[in-house]
Amino acid sequence: MELVFFLCAAVKAGTCLLYATLGEIISEKVGHLNLGVEGMMQMGAVIGFIAGFTFGNPIAAVLCAALAGAAGALIYALLTVSFKANQTVTGLTLSIFGVGFAAFFGRDFVGKKVPEAITTFFQPVRLPGLGNIPYIGDIFFNQSVYVYFSYLLVIAIYIYLYKTKWGLNTRMIGENPVAADASGISVDKYKYFNILLSGALCGLGGAFLSLVYISVYPVDVVGGRGWIAVCLVIFAMWNPGKAMLGAYFFGALDIASFWLQKYSLPVSIYLFTALPYLATVFVLVFTSMRKNGNKKEPAWLGKNYFKEDR
Amino acid sequence: MIHIVKKEVPKTRDKMIIRVAAILAALLVASIIVIFAGANPLQLYFGILQGCFGSVHRFAATMEKMVPLLVLSLGVMVAFKMQFWNIGAEGQFLMGAVGATLVVRLLPNLPLPIMLLCMMILAFVFGAVWLMIPAFFKARFGTNETLFTLMLNYIALTLVTALQYDFWKDPAASGMPKIANLPDNALLPTVSGFNLSIFFVVIIVLVMYFFMNKSKKGFEIAVLGESENTARYIGLNITKTIMIAALVSGGLCGLVGMFQISGVSGALSVEITGGLGFTAIIVAWLSGLKVPFVVTNAFFFAILLQGASYIQTAFQIPSSVAEMIQAIILFFILGSEFLLRYRFVRDQTESEVA
Numbered sequence: 001m002e003l004v005f006f007l008c009a010a011v012k013a014g015t016c017l018l019y020a021t022l023g024e025i026i027s028e029k030v031g032h033l034n035l036g037v038e039g040m041m042q043m044g045a046v047i048g049f050i051a052g053f054t055f056g057n058p059i060a061a062v063l064c065a066a067l068a069g070a071a072g073a074l075i076y077a078l079l080t081v082s083f084k085a086n087q088t089v090t091g092l093t094l095s096i097f098g099v100g101f102a103a104f105f106g107r108d109f110v111g112k113k114v115p116e117a118i119t120t121f122f123q124p125v126r127l128p129g130l131g132n133i134p135y136i137g138d139i140f141f142n143q144s145v146y147v148y149f150s151y152l153l154v155i156a157i158y159i160y161l162y163k164t165k166w167g168l169n170t171r172m173i174g175e176n177p178v179a180a181d182a183s184g185i186s187v188d189k190y191k192y193f194n195i196l197l198s199g200a201l202c203g204l205g206g207a208f209l210s211l212v213y214i215s216v217y218p219v220d221v222v223g224g225r226g227w228i229a230v231c232l233v234i235f236a237m238w239n240p241g242k243a244m245l246g247a248y249f250f251g252a253l254d255i256a257s258f259w260l261q262k263y264s265l266p267v268s269i270y271l272f273t274a275l276p277y278l279a280t281v282f283v284l285v286f287t288s289m290r291k292n293g294n295k296k297e298p299a300w301l302g303k304n305y306f307k308e309d310r
Numbered sequence: 311m312i313h314i315v316k317k318e319v320p321k322t323r324d325k326m327i328i329r330v331a332a333i334l335a336a337l338l339v340a341s342i343i344v345i346f347a348g349a350n351p352l353q354l355y356f357g358i359l360q361g362c363f364g365s366v367h368r369f370a371a372t373m374e375k376m377v378p379l380l381v382l383s384l385g386v387m388v389a390f391k392m393q394f395w396n397i398g399a400e401g402q403f404l405m406g407a408v409g410a411t412l413v414v415r416l417l418p419n420l421p422l423p424i425m426l427l428c429m430m431i432l433a434f435v436f437g438a439v440w441l442m443i444p445a446f447f448k449a450r451f452g453t454n455e456t457l458f459t460l461m462l463n464y465i466a467l468t469l470v471t472a473l474q475y476d477f478w479k480d481p482a483a484s485g486m487p488k489i490a491n492l493p494d495n496a497l498l499p500t501v502s503g504f505n506l507s508i509f510f511v512v513i514i515v516l517v518m519y520f521f522m523n524k525s526k527k528g529f530e531i532a533v534l535g536e537s538e539n540t541a542r543y544i545g546l547n548i549t550k551t552i553m554i555a556a557l558v559s560g561g562l563c564g565l566v567g568m569f570q571i572s573g574v575s576g577a578l579s580v581e582i583t584g585g586l587g588f589t590a591i592i593v594a595w596l597s598g599l600k601v602p603f604v605v606t607n608a609f610f611f612a613i614l615l616q617g618a619s620y621i622q623t624a625f626q627i628p629s630s631v632a633e634m635i636q637a638i639i640l641f642f643i644l645g646s647e648f649l650l651r652y653r654f655v656r657d658q659t660e661s662e663v664a
């Protein structure tokens with residue numbers, strides 16, 4: 001039974017990562033390596049909490065968080081898509097900005113509790129039917145609506161990327177913007193749309209932390225999880241379904257050191273926190289060693305596209 | 311219709327004007343946040359300068375902030391020149407500090423000069439190895455180095471966390487999770503607030519200037535960065551060039567770890583980097599990968615950093631405001647680069663018709 005509790009907690013811990021990872025997958029699919037995930041999550045987390053605290057309305061809080069994340073992404077998109085600025089540097093700067101933004105606007109809210117209207121709204125609900133499946137029901141279907149929404153998102157994003165024309169165009173831009181442009185796809189519009197969507201998802205991931213995961217607002221609510229999401233994208237090989245599994249795996253590792261405290265292990269529990277990163281390194285090396293194009297990063301990842309260079 | 315076309319190489323004068331305009335515009339936008347924080351922007355900006363140059367002590371503090379930033383920026387610059395995106399300066403910095411600390415733990419009784427020398431060597435080696443791992447995979451399999459080096463930052467951080475909280479925890483610190491302070495024979499000598507690392511930094515800057523601009527290896531790195539095909543065509547050993555660049559780049563970043571623990575913090579801890587490894591990437595990039603501009607930009611950022619810590623105490627302005635101001639300035643500079651590289655022209659045919 002303890003294992004079921006642990007896995008249930010792992011799904012919860014992984015959900016914020018899942019949102020951000022799905023976001024970053026979309027951004028990378030269109031060829032933009034956005035290292036500003038941490039910043040956008042921070043912005044979503046703080047704005048989500050402030051909106052929730054002020055309005056007391058969960059839907060308004062979540063929407064504001066998504067907008068905040070998208071606003072961060074807009075800065076990134078403006079600079080990298082329109083102004084052709086270096087993606088790595090712009091993303092890092094966005095992270096610095098977001099961390100400062102959250103620390104500044106959140107400083108008056110540190111120690112404040114999440115309003116009751118919101119905690120009740122996001123309480124775990126056992127789904128009828130699915131929730132009664134032994135083990136699986138306890139782990140996956142006794143969660144908050146915020147978690148259920150992420151299940152739907154995984155399906156929606158999979159369909160978007162692989163089963164629609166827009167998704168095909170998006171992936172084409174990430175692989176070869178020259179060809180995409182030549183075939184009449186408006187590259188910049190697609191880039192803006194996907195980057196903004198990606199930011200909104202990162203904002204949602206941050207707000208999951210500040211509205212659902214914690215009960216009292218801490219000094220740094222995101223605490224570097226954005227960087228884990230960046231690894232997860234590689235770990236999941238740019239696939240939304242694998243992102244889900246990866247997110248729960250990383251979520252489990254995130255809480256593992258806490259759960260393992262009571263057992264006296266022969267190794268330092270602090271080394272456990274390195275596991276997600278080590279796993280990612282292995283995946284990264286492994287994928288680069290084989291030549292399967294489907295499981296590699298988009299060919300134009302990190303490179304800007306300038307029409308006149310063609 | 312208005313078209314955007316690439317410019318020829320911009321003039322230095324144009325560059326200066328656009329940069330300064332960008333910074334001024336950024337400060338204007340940042341003023342909104344400053345007013346939000348309840349301060350007078352002009353007073354605050356003046357306060358930043360005062361905090362950096364107001365006294366010998368404060369100037370020493372500014373230099374103390376510049377030393378690690380400058381060396382880290384030079385380090386990542388070498389890799390960037392090769393189009394090798396080393397964003398793992400944080401990790402190499404930490405590993406360098408681990409290497410330096412290891413010397414002190416293994417041979418605590420060395421005389422000061424030998425001790426410092428050994429610490430520097432091991433810091434260099436640790437930092438270099440930490441970058442040569444991803445460099446090897448990049449050269450061999452084309453593994454994405456941006457993501458690999460990013461991961462290695464966190465692996466280094468967890469390693470230092472484990473050292474601090476477990477393996478190297480100081481039993482004398484009464485339960486506090488900290489690593490023991492370095493003994494006196496492992497500290498860089500200090501003259502009125504300026505420590506010896508400044509002397510080494512001058513040497514490093516000169517050596518790097520010659521390495522990048524006058525040496526064969528520096529040239530080869532630049533060629534490889536321009537075009538891998540050209541490099542292959544002229545018979546360059548690509549793997550070897552990548553590994554040498556990684557050695558220098560990672561080694562310099564590792565060396566900073568030694569400067570920082572031996573000259574500033576006095577002990578290894580998870581906090582020694584303070585995100586400088588990331589700031590260095592921005593500094594190097596904005597310098598156009600040229601050594602003299604790395605120096606000026608590192609100085610500029612050191613002013614921002616020192617100013618930030620000064621206004622925190624003098625004006626009660628949280629450091630997060632300074633972080634945001636820094637980011638806003640960067641956003642504007644990044645955006646302004648566009649004006650340097652591209653220009654707008656009106657479509658010829660259309661204007662003729664009109």
